Amino acid sequence: MNCARTREHLLELIDGRLATETAAEVRKHLGECQACRNEFETLSRTLHALDSLPEVGPSGQLRANVMASIEAEKRALRAGKWQPAPRLPRPIRLPWRIGLQALAACVLLAFGYLAGSHRVSTQAGPANDATALQLADLKSRMDSMGQLVGYTLLQQQKGSANDRLEGVLTSATLQRPVGNVIDDLVSTLVLDPSANCRLNAVEALYAHADSEVVRTAIRVSLPREQSPLVQLAMIDFLAAVRDRDAAPAFQKLSTNALADPSVRVAAGRALTQL
Amino acid sequence: MDRPTPDSDHELMLSVREGDLDALGELFERHHGHLFGYLVRMTGERSSAEDIVQTVFQRMLKYRHTYRDEGSFTAWMYHLSRKCAADLRRKSASLPADGDPEVLSRQPDDTPGADERAAASDDRALLRTALDRLDPADREVLLLSRIRELSFAEVAEVLECSAGAARVRAHRALGELRDHFFKLQKEAPP
Numbered sequence: 001m002n003c004a005r006t007r008e009h010l011l012e013l014i015d016g017r018l019a020t021e022t023a024a025e026v027r028k029h030l031g032e033c034q035a036c037r038n039e040f041e042t043l044s045r046t047l048h049a050l051d052s053l054p055e056v057g058p059s060g061q062l063r064a065n066v067m068a069s070i071e072a073e074k075r076a077l078r079a080g081k082w083q084p085a086p087r088l089p090r091p092i093r094l095p096w097r098i099g100l101q102a103l104a105a106c107v108l109l110a111f112g113y114l115a116g117s118h119r120v121s122t123q124a125g126p127a128n129d130a131t132a133l134q135l136a137d138l139k140s141r142m143d144s145m146g147q148l149v150g151y152t153l154l155q156q157q158k159g160s161a162n163d164r165l166e167g168v169l170t171s172a173t174l175q176r177p178v179g180n181v182i183d184d185l186v187s188t189l190v191l192d193p194s195a196n197c198r199l200n201a202v203e204a205l206y207a208h209a210d211s212e213v214v215r216t217a218i219r220v221s222l223p224r225e226q227s228p229l230v231q232l233a234m235i236d237f238l239a240a241v242r243d244r245d246a247a248p249a250f251q252k253l254s255t256n257a258l259a260d261p262s263v264r265v266a267a268g269r270a271l272t273q274l
Numbered sequence: 275m276d277r278p279t280p281d282s283d284h285e286l287m288l289s290v291r292e293g294d295l296d297a298l299g300e301l302f303e304r305h306h307g308h309l310f311g312y313l314v315r316m317t318g319e320r321s322s323a324e325d326i327v328q329t330v331f332q333r334m335l336k337y338r339h340t341y342r343d344e345g346s347f348t349a350w351m352y353h354l355s356r357k358c359a360a361d362l363r364r365k366s367a368s369l370p371a372d373g374d375p376e377v378l379s380r381q382p383d384d385t386p387g388a389d390e391r392a393a394a395s396d397d398r399a400l401l402r403t404a405l406d407r408l409d410p411a412d413r414e415v416l417l418l419s420r421i422r423e424l425s426f427a428e429v430a431e432v433l434e435c436s437a438g439a440a441r442v443r444a445h446r447a448l449g450e451l452r453d454h455f456f457k458l459q460k461e462a463p464p
Binding site: 007008009010011012017039042043045046047049050051052053054055056057058059061062063065066067069070073074077206207209210236240241242269272273 | 293295296298299302306307310311314315320323324327328331332335336337339340342357397398401402405416419420425426434441442444445448449451452455456
C-alpha cells in the first residue's frame with residue numbers, strides 16, 4: 001500500500017472502522033513510513049481533541065414542541081382530517097380576460113360535445129367506436145376546461161398572494177375529497193403568478209406524492225417554471241419520490257446554459273440519484 | 275405502552291409512515307441529541323440548531339408518506355437536516371441558498387467571541403476556532419464522519435457523492451483542521 005492509499009484510510013483506522021485485512025496493510029505501511037506515521041499521530045491528536053469537545057443538550061422546549069406536533073397530528077388523524085402543511089397555497093387569480101377566454105373555450109367545447117352526442121345517438125345500429133372515443137376525450141377536456149373556468153372565476157374574488165395561501169390552507173383542512181385538494185394545488189403550481197404560492201404548492205403536494213397525477217404535473221411543469229427557487233423545489237420533489245420519468249427533464253436542465261446555475265447543478269445531482 | 279418496539283430505526287419510520295405516530299417519538303428520543311450536537315458544531319448556534327432539529331422531525335411527520343423502503347433512516351435524517359437548514363436560512367435571511375454547507379455555516383470571522391476563544395489558550399477553544407475556520411463543506415463532511423451511526427457510504431448518501439469522495443474529503447478536512455489547530459496552538463500566548 002502506498003502513502004496516498006494509506007492516508008485515505010487513516011480516519012477509519014483511528015476509528016477502528018477499517019476491515020481487518022485493510023487495517024493490517026495500513027499498519028504495515030505505517031511501520032515502514034515515518035511521514036505517514038507523523039500524519040497518523042497528528043491526525044489522531046486532532047481527532048481526539050475534536051471528539052473531546054463537550055456535548056451540549058437542547059432545551060426541554062424542543063422535546064415539548066416536537067411531541068406537541070405529534071399529538072396534533074394524531075388528533076387530526078383520529079378526526080379523519082388531513083393535517084395540512086404549515087403553509088399551503090391557494091389557487092390563483094387570473095386576469096378577467098383569461099377567465100373569459102377559458103369560458104368561451106368551454107362553451108365551444110360544450111357545443112361540440114352536445115352536437116356530437118346528438119349525432120351518435122341518432123345513428124342507426126351500434127355507435128361508431130372511434131366517434132365515441134373522440135367524444136369521451138372531448139368530454140374529458142370539457143370537464144377540465146370547466147374546472148379551469150370555475151377555478152378562474154372563483155379567483156376573481158380573491159385578493160393578494162397571501163390571501164390565496166390562506167385560502168388553500170383553510171380549504172385543505174376541511175374534509176374535502178383528496179382529488180379536489182390535488183386539483184387546487186396542481187392548478188396553483190401551474191397557473192399562479194406568485195413564485196411563493198407555487199413554491200408552497202410543491203411543498204403541499206408532498207402529502208400526495210404517491211399520486212401519478214401529482215408527479216406528472218410537477219414533471220411537466222419543471223421545464224416551464226421561471227423561478228429557480230420553484231425549480232429547485234420541483235427537482236427535490238421528483239428526486240425524493242425517485243421519479244425515473246423525470247430523468248430526461250433533469251438531463252435537459254443540467255445542460256441548459258440558460259437555466260440558473262444552481263438549477264443546473266441540482267438537476268445533475270438529481271439525475272445521479274434516480 | 276402495549277405497542278411492541280420495532281428493532282430498527284427503519285422499521286420505526288415505516289411504522290410512522292403507516293400511521294403509528296408514536297414511533298416518531300421514539301425516533302426523536304433516539305436521535306435528537308446527536309443531531310442537535312452535530313448542528314451546534316456546524317452552525318455554532320444553539321437556537322438555530324434547535325430550530326433545525328424541530329423542523330426536521332416536523333417534516334418527518336408531515337412528509338412521512340414519502341419515506342422509502344430502501345436506504346438508511348439516519349442518512350435520511352441528516353439529509354433532511356441539510357435541507358431544513360437551507361430553508362431556514364433562506365427564509366430568515368431572504369438570501370438565495372448557494373449551497374447547503376454554506377447555508378449551514380455561520381461566518382467564522384464575524385462570530386462574536388471567536389477572538390476571545392482563541393486568546394483563552396484552551397485547547398477546546400482553539401479547536402472550536404479551528405473548526406470555524408474550515409471551509410463549510412469541509413466542516414460538514416468532517417463532522418458527519420464523526421457520527422458513529424454513519425458509515426462513509428451513508429455520509430456519501432447525505433452529501434450526494436460517492437463513498438470514496440466522502441472519505442477523501444473527510445481526510446482532507448481533518449488535515450485542514452489539524453493545520454489550523456496546530457497553528458493556533460503555536461500562536462497562543464503561553
